[in-house]
Structure formats: structure tokens, C-alpha cells
């Protein structure tokens with residue numbers, strides 16, 4: 001065993017020298033083997049034996065969990081969101097609204113929080129704004145049934161549809177970030193100033209930065225207006241369409257998306 005550990009260290013050092021010219025901290029060989037075994041077992045915790053007192057082995061996160069494992073974890077996340085009491089928004093909700101759509105979507109749309117229709121149904125974007133959003137998706141060849149995912153910054157409705165408070169969005173952030181890592185969208189579109197500010201860190205208004213490409217952990221992120229705001233402001237329809245065309249063009253150029261023809265010509 002000792003010879004294998006020595007060989008493992010030599011291989012790690014050689015790899016570091018070739019890649020970066022400096023030594024990184026490496027997991028012990030036994031931990032690497034344990035992680036590999038757990039990955040092969042689809043992320044299930046396995047009994048490696050040999051531990052006094054029946055100590056459990058901490059599961060090692062697989063860096064690239066497969067589709068069944070991600071689906072299982074997403075279902076667990078959704079169950080967790082339905083029971084969540086991390087912030088006071090849990091007190092006034094009818095249903096929490098985790099989100100819906102497909103795994104590995106082309107685009108993940110992120111709004112700020114559920115409204116009344118969403119609170120009563122447990123589904124995201126189902127009222128007038130939701131139907132309008134569905135039209136946007138259709139226009140660029142997307143749908144929540146086939147190649148998109150829709151969710152919000154906070155999963156429970158703020159009273160009277162007010163903006164989520166920072167402590168509420170902070171409390172809910174771990175759900176969203178785990179959701180993003182499990183769903184793995186090719187691109188993110190933030191809907192409105194709240195989700196844009198929280199996910200990009202910008203303090204600039206949505207009218208100034210809509211359509212700009214940002215990056216969230218390497219995922220392209222494009223802000224646009226919230227559909228409910230556009231329903232109230234006709235002058236924002238044209239800018240939204242320009243943003244959607246930018247999204248559509250990125251998908252065509254980078255992932256081979258085949259959307260319908262531009263209905264505006």
C-alpha cells in the first residue's frame with residue numbers, strides 16, 4: 001500500500017509541475033479511492049467497513065453526478081423547499097414554489113418570488129405574467145416542458161408581492177444555488193431588477209443593463225425585464241424582444257439550438 005501511495009504522490013507532483021509549476025494539496029489516496037467507489041455507486045453512501053463503533057463514512061460529493069443522481073437530489077431539494085421554515089416567508093405561504101422545468105435546460109429563467117397565483121398553485125409563473133413569459137419562450141423555441149427551467153430567488157410569496165428582504169433572499173440562496181448546480185442550465189436569464197441585482201451584484205438599473213452578458217460561475221447570464229412589469233409598460237416590449245433575440249442567437253451559435261424564424265422579420 002505504501003508503494004502505491006508513494007507512486008500516487010509522484011504522479012500528483014508531476015501533474016502539478018506540468019500544469020501549474022507548483023504543488024497543490026492532494027486528498028490522501030484512500031479518500032480518493034473512497035470517492036471513486038461512491039461515485040460508482042451513484043452517490044449512495046457505501047459501507048467501507050473497518051471502522052470501530054459503526055461510524056458512518058461521510059459521503060464524498062461527486063464532481064459530476066449523473067442524470068439519475070441529479071434527478072434524485074433535485075427531488076430531495078424540492079421536498080426540502082416544501083417543508084422549509086428558514087425565513088418568515090414560510091409563515092404566510094399557502095404553498096412554496098420550488099420551480100419547474102427540465103434538467104439540462106437550454107435556459108433557466110429566474111424571477112424574484114411567487115405571486116398570488118403561484119402561491120395558491122405551488123407552480124412558478126402561472127398567472128398573467130406567467131402566460132406572457134410562456135409566449136416569450138415560444139418565440140425563441142423554448143418551453144418549460146422541453147428545454148427550459150423556471151424558478152425564483154425566494155420560493156415563498158412575500159406579503160402583498162413586496163420585494164424580498166435581504167435576509168429572506170439570503171436564507172433562500174442555498175436552495176437556488178444548489179438548484180442551479182443540479183439543473184445545469186446552458187444559460188441563465190434573470191427576470192427583473194431583483195434577481196438581476198442579487199445574481200450579478202450590479203447596482204445599475206435594469207433599463208441600463210438588460211441584454212448585457214454576465215457570468216454566474218461560468219454560466220452566461222443575461223438580464224431582462226420582469227414580464228409583469230412589461231405588461232404594465234408597453235415601451236419595454238421592444239427591448240425585451242431584443243434581449244430574447246440575443247439569447248436565441250447565443251443558443252444558436254453555441255449549442256446548436258434551432259428556434260423558429262424571427263416572427264418580427
Ligand code: SF4
Nearest residue numbers: 084086087090156172
Ligand atoms: S422563502 Fe426560501 S428560505 Fe424562506 S421559507 Fe421559503 S423556501 Fe425557506
